[in-house]
Amino acid sequence: xxxxxxxxxxxxxxxxxxxxxxxxxxxxxxxxxxxxxxxxxxxxxxxxxxxxxxxxxxxxxxxxxxxxxxxxxxxxxxxxxxxxxxxxxxxxxxxxxxxxxxxxxxxxxxxxxxxxxxxxxxxxxxxxxxxxxxxxxxxxxxxxxxxxxxxxxxxxxxxxxxxxxxxxxxxxxxxxxxxxxxxxxxxxxxxxxxxxxxxxxxxxxxxxxxxxxxxxxxxxxxxxxxxxxxxxxxxxxxxxxxxxxxxxxxxxxxxxxxxxxxxxxxxxxxxxxxxxxxxxxxxxxxxxxxxxxxxxxxxxxxxxxxxxxxxxxxxxxxxxxxxxxxxxxxxxxxxxxxxxxxxxxxxxxxxxxxxxxxxxxxxxxxxxxxxxxxxxxxxxxxxxxxxxxxxxxxxxxxxxxxxxxxxxxxxxxxxxxxxxxxxxxxxxxxxxxxxxxxxxxxxxxxxxxxxxxxxxxxxxxxxxxxxxxxxxxxxxxxxxxxxxxxxxxxxxxxxxxx
Numbered sequence: 001x002x003x004x005x006x007x008x009x010x011x012x013x014x015x016x017x018x019x020x021x022x023x024x025x026x027x028x029x030x031x032x033x034x035x036x037x038x039x040x041x042x043x044x045x046x047x048x049x050x051x052x053x054x055x056x057x058x059x060x061x062x063x064x065x066x067x068x069x070x071x072x073x074x075x076x077x078x079x080x081x082x083x084x085x086x087x088x089x090x091x092x093x094x095x096x097x098x099x100x101x102x103x104x105x106x107x108x109x110x111x112x113x114x115x116x117x118x119x120x121x122x123x124x125x126x127x128x129x130x131x132x133x134x135x136x137x138x139x140x141x142x143x144x145x146x147x148x149x150x151x152x153x154x155x156x157x158x159x160x161x162x163x164x165x166x167x168x169x170x171x172x173x174x175x176x177x178x179x180x181x182x183x184x185x186x187x188x189x190x191x192x193x194x195x196x197x198x199x200x201x202x203x204x205x206x207x208x209x210x211x212x213x214x215x216x217x218x219x220x221x222x223x224x225x226x227x228x229x230x231x232x233x234x235x236x237x238x239x240x241x242x243x244x245x246x247x248x249x250x251x252x253x254x255x256x257x258x259x260x261x262x263x264x265x266x267x268x269x270x271x272x273x274x275x276x277x278x279x280x281x282x283x284x285x286x287x288x289x290x291x292x293x294x295x296x297x298x299x300x301x302x303x304x305x306x307x308x309x310x311x312x313x314x315x316x317x318x319x320x321x322x323x324x325x326x327x328x329x330x331x332x333x334x335x336x337x338x339x340x341x342x343x344x345x346x347x348x349x350x351x352x353x354x355x356x357x358x359x360x361x362x363x364x365x366x367x368x369x370x371x372x373x374x375x376x377x378x379x380x381x382x383x384x385x386x387x388x389x390x391x392x393x394x395x396x397x398x399x400x401x402x403x404x405x406x407x408x409x410x411x412x413x414x415x416x417x418x419x420x421x422x423x424x425x426x427x428x429x430x431x432x433x434x435x436x437x438x439x440x441x442x443x444x445x446x447x448x449x450x451x452x453x454x455x456x457x458x459x460x461x462x463x464x465x466x467x468x469x470x471x472x473x474x475x476x477x478x479x480x481x482x483x484x485x486x487x488x489x490x491x492x493x494x495x496x497x498x
Contacts, residue, residue, distance in 0.1 A: 059087055059162055065121035072127050076117065079158060081498075083139040083151045086116035087132070087159065094130035095167035098123075098420065099156045101136075101148060101184065103175025103205075103409065107307055108141035123172070125413045125449070129420060132166065134159050139498065142307045145176075145209065145356040147498035149183040156195060168197040168427060170420065175377060175409055178204020178368075179212070179356060182385070186361045198365040198427045200419055203408050205377045206368075206385035207464055208479050209308075209356030210318065210349060215378075215468045216301040217241070217319045219287045222326060223298060225339045226279045227262035230255070230302070240340050241317045243305025255302055256295060265294055278330065285328035286335070288467055290375040293408075297376075308352070312496045316348035324469045354488045355496040357480035358385070360392030365432070367423045368400045369415060372459055376408035384464040388478035399426070401435050402459040414446040414453055421445070 059075035068074065068088060075087040102119050106112060115137040126133050136155045138148045156169060171189070173181025178201040189196035205212050220240050224230055231237060231245070238245040259265055263280035264272035272280070280291070289297050309315060320343045329335045370379050382400055389395045401419070405411055422438045425431075439455035446453050465475055488494050 059085075059158075062086070062117075064088060065117065065124060067121060067124045068127055074120070076113070077158075078111070078113075079136075079139075079151070079154055081139040081151060081154065082111055083154070084111045084113040084116055084137040085135060085155050085158075086120045087134045088120055088124075088127050089132045089163065090127050090130055092130060093132055096130075096424070097132045097134065097156070097159060097166035097169045098126045098200075099134050099152055099159075099169065099171050099184075100126075101152045101171065101173040101177035101180040102138075103173075103177040103203075104141075105138075105143050105148070105176055105304070105307075106141040107303060110141065111137045111139050112141070113137065123416075125416050126172070126420060129417050131170075131420065132159070132163070143209075143304065143312050143355075144496045144498060145179055145183050146187070146354075146495060148177075148180040149187055150498065152180060152184050153188045153195075168424065169195055170198050170200060170423060170427075171196050172200045172202070172420070173204060174202050176205045178202065178206055178377075179208065179358070182206060182358050182366075183356070185364060185366065186359055189364050190361055192363070194364070196364055198367070198423045200423050201366065201368045201385075202411065202416070202419070203370055203374055203377050204368060204381060204385070206358070206381040207468075208353070208358050208384075210353040211384070211464070211468070211471070211474055211479050212356075212381065213300075213305075213319070214321075214471065214474075215287060215289065216297055216305070217321055218324065218326070218469060219283070219289060219297055220301040220305070221321060221340045222283055222286050222335070223259075223262075223301075225335060226282055227258070229258045229262055239317070239342060241305070241319045241342050241344075242309050242315075243302045243307075246306070246310045246315075248306075250302075252299055252303070255299060259295055259298060263294075265291065282329040282335075286326050288328075293375040309348075313348045313351060316345040316351075317342065318344050318348040318352040320344040320349075320471055321469075323472045326469070350488060351495050353480045354485065354494050358388050358478060359480055359482045359485055360388040360390075360394050360478045361482050362389060362392070362394045362397045364397065365423060365426045366398050367419060367426070367433075367438075368398070369411065369419050370400070370402055370461075371405035371407055371411060372402050372456065372461075373404075373406040374408050375406065378467050379461045380464045380467040383461040384477060384479075387464070391477045392482065396432070399433055399435065399438070401438050402456050402461070403454040404456050405454050412446075412449070412451040412454060414442055414449040414451045415455070417445040417449060418442040418453070 059077040062074050062076040064072050064074035072088040072090045078084050116135045119135045134155050136151045138151045171181045171184050185199045264276035322343045326335050370382050372379050389398050422433050436457040439457045442453035
């Protein structure tokens with residue numbers, strides 16, 4: 001009983017706000033860690049394990065980013081899995097916590113201590129709105145959705161150990177972090193009275209890994225058909241599903257030079273050769289990838305594919321383009337006859353799906369926000385996510401909002417502040433908001449932030465298949481059912497190792 005009171009006193013109410021009183025002392029922290037570990041839900045069978053709420057040395061006081069100076073108390077640290085993290089608690093804390101899942105994935109070998117601090121600066125709007133904020137850099141770079149979800153949950157537990165249980169806890173995921181946060185919701189937030197009260201997914205990669213990168217698979221093979229320089233005929237050949245051969249020394253700058261050589265994409269159109277312009281036109285028309293993000297998508301289909309295939313799946317192929325008919329070029333017959341074709345290894349397809357696909361098993365409010373003209377995570381990812389929840393009969397837990405913006409990760413701060421407020425109101429009142437009411441409430445936040453409100457409440461995205469060539473069986477959602485997840489979880493070594 002005494003220990004429970006000490007946890008509850010980690011923060012206290014004062015004049016309608018919550019004031020932090022951080023728990024100190026190794027003995028106290030160790031005792032609370034044991035109590036918290038006993039009270040927390042057990043992850044789903046087969047998921048990446050979450051270590052007890054411990055850290056290598058505990059959060060250490062750190063200078064806040066410049067945009068939070070004088071507004072919050074900040075901490076950094078490294079958890080027991082090696083993941084660096086950053087935490088901020090506002091001077092006038094509202095008692096609730098936002099746990100952030102970052103995008104990427106970054107491809108460094110280890111955890112990046114700067115990533116979580118940079119994310120704190122980027123998402124300072126959450127702290128400005130009165131929420132404590134915690135973000136993990138994950139224990140390593142490279143792909144691993146369940147690993148990143150486990151590191152996100154581990155940080156939440158660490159926060160509880162150090163600062164007490166928040167009044168409410170929200171998980172926010174951005175870009176690939178949207179996939180991570182959605183996995184957090186399904187893995188750790190599915191139980192009744194689970195640790196998460198709601199989720200905010202912004203610009204999310206919500207089609208999962210087994211289908212969410214098919215347009216980059218298509219880019220990889222279509223690019224090579226037209227350009228023949230990745231690899232060149234004079235270089236060692238390898239199957240394109242590898243992205244890049246394991247021993248290649250190609251850099252991002254080298255890839256950029258080859259893309260420029262073939263398409264002249266970085267040049268003024270008047271300076272391109274006729275062959276470059278036709279190559280560029282065909283690649284863009286067939287893949288439906290925006291010209292301004294062509295290079296970034298090709299980087300992903302090169303370096304991140306190599307990470308997925310070689311580092312995470314032991315050289316096995318999870319990708320397929322069998323049965324896909326490419327269209328939109330100046331000669332579709334020649335393209336379809338000449339493009340490289342391959343089928344995925346069933347065990348690799350299973351492991352990538354288990355790691356990153358979503359079942360729609362959602363029991364808490366989920367609010368999404370997505371730019372209609374997102375050039376990186378196409379807005380049709382939202383259609384895939386909705387279809388998955390509909391397939392699981394959980395769509396009542398979802399509200400989606402869309403904005404007339406053309407960015408991926410740099411949406412309006414007024415809209416981010418409005419979104420977390422709308423989610424909090426939904427959780428507190430139990431009243432599911434309409435996109436039109438969320439759009440209307442943004443004006444009040446724009447008076448503070450002045451970054452604009454660009455909602456389009458009437459917008460609804462077309463199906464995922466309208467933008468990305470479906471593979472056989474790819475029209476059914478969710479991509480992984482809850483029954484498949486349960487079955488696969490019993491297989492030793494399933495998924496992607498942390």
